Amino acid sequence: MTMAEARQQDWIGRTETRTGCLTADLAGMLAGALGHAAAPVPDLAPGAPMPPLWHWAAFPEFVPLSELGTDGHPRLGGFLPPLPYARRMWAGGRLRFEGGFAIGEALQKRSEILAVDEKQGATGPMVFVRVGHRIEGAAGGLIEEEQDIVYLDIPETFTPPRKLPLPEAPAFDERVVVNEARLFRYSAATYNAHRIHYDLPYAREVEKYPSLVVHGPMQASLVMEAGLRHVGGAPRAFRFRGVHPMFADEDMRLIGTRTEDGAVELCTGTPSGHQCLQARLEVA
Template sequence: MMHPEGYDEKTVADPQAWVGRVEEHDGALTPNLAGMMGATLSHAAAPAHDLRIGAPLPPLWHWIAFPEFVPLSELGSDGHPALGRFLPPLPYPRRMWAGGKLEWTGALEVGETLHRRSEILAVTEKQGSTGSMYFVRVGHDLHGKNGSIREEQDIVYLDMPEEFRPPRAIPAPDTPDFREVVPMNEARLFRFSAVTFNAHRIHYDMPYAREVEKYPALIVHGPMQACLLMEAACRHTGQTPKRFRFKGVHPMFHTEDTALVGQMDAAAPAVDLFSVAATSNHQCMQARMEWSA
């Protein structure tokens, strides 16, 4: 089995030894960085945010407030920071953000100093249709002056495939309450990689994506899909989130535009959300936003 660079069987033999590892960082979403994010997510129906210091921080934009300042010499061959710093060096070379859940209390602001405490909560091995995989759950507690976010992030580690074997395609809802299409292309992917300081090569390096990870095209970032769905949910409901959860169910490729689809939950103050490959009409991400206390 292929292992991450620099780690042997003994090093990765006890994944549970990484549970409880903690790191802390301070960060901020400056107006300039917020402007870059707004331009990256822009499309015909996108809102115009107030991005001045003290303005409300758009939901999920805290993700770009804590870039990892990792030297180029410490990146792995996939462009990710080399394993073994905070995340465990598990014996699978592919890793990606599989999903997560968040809960907001109070409000955060553009420009304010944010403090984030991160802890590895669990390392779990599972069997899937493509074989064994590991899920690493990371908890983040983020605080500002008058608000906080509790977040759990699921990261999946997979072996490198010999060929692309897509998961089962789940059709998009037939009668959504809203559906809007966001043009997708290499420029949007490049901008999101830049604003998040994410050098994962599946988002910008076509030869790597095809020849090494066996994807047919570049991958649209999961966090970008989640941000686009969040903005659509807030716009169509007129609400701000109390809770949000999401998970990827199929790769989204840059060769198709992205449809943002929503269905209101008649039994709860919530909306179910789906990012959909606009031409193939199958789900790529499932999400749900709730806004009651």
């Protein structure tokens, strides 16, 4: 193990604890970002059930502007390790649910760095940081979550991943309009200043993307809502991973297929016919 790898491993086991709350105002902001023609408007009053995955907006990082990196993310070295890579992305995650949360309910989150793994990808070296979260509500609800955060270098030119075809004959296939206003609203609701989602010159000239990038968590929230609406029940487990960037120059398709074990295989896709985010939903 090199000295750099040893320093990376020193971050394993680091923890932080935070309190949070999805207020009615924040819930309204999320509803404005995630709403579309096929989805009913949720009850946003204090005490109403919190839609699944909306806890992602309940713990904003109030970092001063002076402590942001050039990409808009908080600078590394606080809770997350300061790795020498210019691009940082949320690559996927896994969640298990017990009960639920309410809008306005006090929440407690304990986070821990579980693993720091260096790998060789198609475009060069990358490091995956696996972060565990335990989110507990004052009324007894619980979410156990793991997030995979990937660090890698920015390439000189954008080389897209292999495009995976969309499922044939799905149980549902909905379309969501994607535009700059939706991306801005989701960034605002989640207090996410990563510039690839709203700053087109930065996305193109610095991070080498062809267009603005659609948030992975927003895709996950939209496709999970569609899955629950079509199959019913309460979420028991959910996992997702990005397989291709989604860009704001195409609308989003929400696609789901039932499996023999009662789960739902989900994906987001493009009208041109390839997957962007894959997911699996299990319901109780």
